[in-house]
Amino acid sequence: MSAARRIAARELGALHRTGALWAFLGTLGLVQGLHLLAFAVDERRTSERALAIFFHHGAYVMEAAGLVLALTLVVMGTPADMLWRTAPIRAHQRIAGRFIAGAVATGLGVLASMHLAALVLWSGYGSVGHLVAGGVGWFLAGVLGLALGLAGTAFLRRPLAGAIAGGCLLVALELMPMVADRVRPGWRAVLTEAAPVWAHNDAFRRGILDLSDAVFLLGLTYAALVAASVGQEDRRWAP
Amino acid sequence: MPPPSPDGAPAIVVAGVSRFYAAQPALRGVSFGVAPGERVALLGRNGAGKTTLLRILAGVLDPSAGRVQIAGADPSEPDPGWRARLGFLPEQPPLHDDMSVAAYLEYVAELRGADAAAAERVIAQCELGSHAGRRIGTLSHGFRQRVGLAQAIVHQPQVLLLDEPAAGLDPAQTAALRTLLQSLELTLLLSSHLLSEVARIATRYLVLEEGRLVRDFGASDEQEGVRLRVEPASGGPAPHRILVDVVGTTSFEAIDECTFRIATGDRAAVCRALIAAGHELVALERPTSTLSELEAIFGEAAP
Numbered sequence: 099m100s101a102a103r104r105i106a107a108r109e110l111g112a113l114h115r116t117g118a119l120w121a122f123l124g125t126l127g128l129v130q131g132l133h134l135l136a137f138a139v140d141e142r143r144t145s146e147r148a149l150a151i152f153f154h155h156g157a158y159v160m161e162a163a164g165l166v167l168a169l170t171l172v173v174m175g176t177p178a179d180m181l182w183r184t185a186p187i188r189a190h191q192r193i194a195g196r197f198i199a200g201a202v203a204t205g206l207g208v209l210a211s212m213h214l215a216a217l218v219l220w221s222g223y224g225s226v227g228h229l230v231a232g233g234v235g236w237f238l239a240g241v242l243g244l245a246l247g248l249a250g251t252a253f254l255r256r257p258l259a260g261a262i263a264g265g266c267l268l269v270a271l272e273l274m275p276m277v278a279d280r281v282r283p284g285w286r287a288v289l290t291e292a293a294p295v296w297a298h299n300d301a302f303r304r305g306i307l308d309l310s311d312a313v314f315l316l317g318l319t320y321a322a323l324v325a326a327s328v329g330q331e332d333r334r335w336a337p
Numbered sequence: 338m339p340p341p342s343p344d345g346a347p348a349i350v351v352a353g354v355s356r357f358y359a360a361q362p363a364l365r366g367v368s369f370g371v372a373p374g375e376r377v378a379l380l381g382r383n384g385a386g387k388t389t390l391l392r393i394l395a396g397v398l399d400p401s402a403g404r405v406q407i408a409g410a411d412p413s414e415p416d417p418g419w420r421a422r423l424g425f426l427p428e429q430p431p432l433h434d435d436m437s438v439a440a441y442l443e444y445v446a447e448l449r450g451a452d453a454a455a456a457e458r459v460i461a462q463c464e465l466g467s468h469a470g471r472r473i474g475t476l477s478h479g480f481r482q483r484v485g486l487a488q489a490i491v492h493q494p495q496v497l498l499l500d501e502p503a504a505g506l507d508p509a510q511t512a513a514l515r516t517l518l519q520s521l522e523l524t525l526l527l528s529s530h531l532l533s534e535v536a537r538i539a540t541r542y543l544v545l546e547e548g549r550l551v552r553d554f555g556a557s558d559e560q561e562g563v564r565l566r567v568e569p570a571s572g573g574p575a576p577h578r579i580l581v582d583v584v585g586t587t588s589f590e591a592i593d594e595c596t597f598r599i600a601t602g603d604r605a606a607v608c609r610a611l612i613a614a615g616h617e618l619v620a621l622e623r624p625t626s627t628l629s630e631l632e633a634i635f636g637e638a639a640p
Contacts, residue, residue, distance in 0.1 A: 101448060104447050108433070178431040178433050180427050181431035181488070185417070186419070186450060
């Protein structure tokens with residue numbers, strides 16, 4: 099088994115053994131369920147419209163959930179930090195291991211958040227495709243939050259400060275469309291497209307699997323993971 | 338089994354290493370070498386620089402100046418493969434409290450590229466069999482320390498670095514740790530405050546004071562001769578070459594490029610030849626190395 103897969107298995111096992119995974123899934127399922135009931139479902143709306151609103155706002159929740167997962171994984175691993183720093187493994191293997199564990203937890207979180215949306219489907223409204231596309235959009239938003247959280251914690255000494263830094267970056271990206279209105283037209287399109295959920299979850303929330311949006315979100319995630327690996331390698335030498 | 342270090346090379350070379358935390362010096366121009374198989378104790382009071390030096394050797398801290406080589410590798414090199422030849426137990430053992438002892442050691446063995454039986458072997462070696470299935474978070478301090486040592490040796494390293502391995506252990510646990518360390522066939526560098534234990538484990542002692550190496554002596558120096566340290570001149574024949582010319586290849590031991598162990602009877606001739614070649618003699622030591630001498634260095638109290 100490769101080092102990254104071994105680390106991923108350990109981290110996922112740790113999430114399970116400490117109860118953090120179940121607390122995460124329960125909280126996420128509850129928050130998303132309440133969100134659907136409170137904001138999305140309205141008797142004047144069609145089921146498609148309700149699901150679209152649910153999957154749009156829920157994507158922001160998934161980004162936050164990814165950040166929380168990153169913070170949890172880093173805090174859990176801190177006491178044994180010296181283990182990887184003295185082991186013959188590279189920083190990117192450790193980051194990949196943590197990311198894989200977090201991505202699996204994010205995937206489970208998406209499934210745990212689908213219970214009320216599935217009830218909509220079970221009642222004869224909406225479609226399986228809409229739920230799948232919305233779930234994919236959520237997953238991509240979640241792993242982006244996770245990767246940005248890992249990047250922040252890799253660069254800063256305190257995990258909480260790192261997760262907050264990752265969150266600030268995410269918020270800054272999501273606010274880009276507001277900045278876009280105030281800049282020259284040449285930059286406007288670029289800045290508008292930088293917002294992960296605002297600009298790249300639109301197709302998913304409407305039940306369409308858009309490959310270009312998936313590529314953008316995965317590309318941003320990959321860039322964050324590369325940054326995390328660089329930061330982690332530098333931390334190997336930190337006092 | 339990890340690959341051996343290059344033949345004849347010292348297991349550890351520390352050459353002019355300094356380390357500063359902001360403007361505060363933790364190590365100042367420390368130089369020494371450790372031969373393969375040697376057991377060396379790093380002594381000094383709190384804040385003397387022991388932990389900083391061990392962290393630099395373990396490759397988790399970079400020196401502000403100077404050069405380090407350990408197990409045939411420069412710790413700063415990008416390829417981390419050399420770490421398979423190193424075992425390190427820091428002051429706080431790097432443990433995952435949520436895992437069982439056996440699962441944790443299997444995990445560490447796999448990360449360090451050891452064979453499948455390594456975890457079972459080290460569990461028996463460290464007498465952890467009765468606790469193998471227990472969660473690490475539920476173990477006493479003594480057993481946590483033992484698991485920490487097990488993770489450092491699970492992959493059978495060539496060089497083992499231990500930072501206060503006996504801290505907080507009761508007498509029985511300390512004796513068990515000593516027996517275990519005496520049974521290991523590797524190069525050992527450990528820091529400890531327990532002078533009586535150090536005297537039983539180590540064959541050589543390095544004393545740090547305010548970041549400087551102030552004493553370097555061995556348990557058998559009186560029998561084996563004297564230790565000579567040289568500041569080489571920029572030109573002319575190297576110190577090593579002069580020693581070969583004066584006493585022959587078999588009558589001295591090169592600890593590193595600048596430190597040699599020579600027979601007591603040769604010291605006058607060697608010193609004359611080195612000075613004539615322009616080299617500076619930094620130290621010529623023939624200490625006795627006993628527990629009483631260690632206690633004399635540090636006074637009644639442990640360092």
